[in-house]
Amino acid sequence: DAKTTQPTSMDCAEGRAANLPCNHSTISGNEYVYWYRQIHSQGPQYIIHGLKNNETNEMASLIITEDRKSSTLILPHATLRDTAVYYCIVSPNAGGTSYGKLTFGQGTILTVHP
Amino acid sequence: DTAVSQTPKYLVTQMGNDKSIKCEQNLGHDTMYWYKQDSKKFLKIMFSYNNKELIINETVPNRFSPKSPDKAHLNLHINSLELGDSAVYFCASSHYRGLSGNTIYFGEGSWLTVV
Secondary structure: OOOOEOOOEEEEEOOOOEEEEEEOOOOOOOEEEEEEEEOOOOOOEEEEEEOOOOEEOOOOEEEEOOOOOEEEEEEOOOOHHHOEEEEEEEEEOOOHHHOOOOOOOOOEEEEEEO | OOOEEEEOOEEEEOOOOOEEEEEEEOOOOOEEEEEEEOOOOOEEEEEEEEOOEEEEEOOOOOOEEEEEEEOOEEEEEEOOOOHHHOEEEEEEEEOOOHHHOOOEEEOOOEEEEEO
16 A cells, blocks of 8 residues: 655644645555545544545545645634544555555644644 | 444454444445554555445455444454454445445444553
8 A cells, every 4th residue: 555644743823724645656556545534533534535636525625636646634614513523544445455454544633723 | 313323332352252343334335344553543445345245355354353243333353352353343445336436434443452
């Protein structure tokens, strides 16, 4: 599986956009970029994923560079409840023994402050 | 309604005991997983079952035995518990979506402490 590099921690003011970067320079052509977050004492929560196009849903936007070597997760209006560890994960498409195998790194601790 | 539920949420037990953690999903998914989060907060996959068949086994000691009676349940049985088994165990599920990627939904975790 490709590895990802994320900053250890970031701060964001409540109401502002939180932009979380991720480097995945060794990503393969069939690997998706997934973002999950884990709020303290809870299970990981799916946020968004993409292959090469930018994606948006009700939680966030995902911007993937054209060469796919990096991406940015954008929380447009961060709230205190967005304080969590954010994981950027690359994972192959379904099929074979790698199916569903998400390899979590250390993630980015995002702290949203008033 | 909880999508992926696991019980118990907290479990404290002595070394050498045998214990089970149960997991159920009501999402109609065909694949279920067990992940382990250790004291350093790393999350690692342990097992994956697709339609009740084992498809991923990440070199987990054979003291750990998953059992899937049907597609909606994946239980984890642990024999001869050791101190190092203390961790948070997360059950998860997903549905095969082919080229659309694979979204995995996690339960709230079971905190296992071996004393």
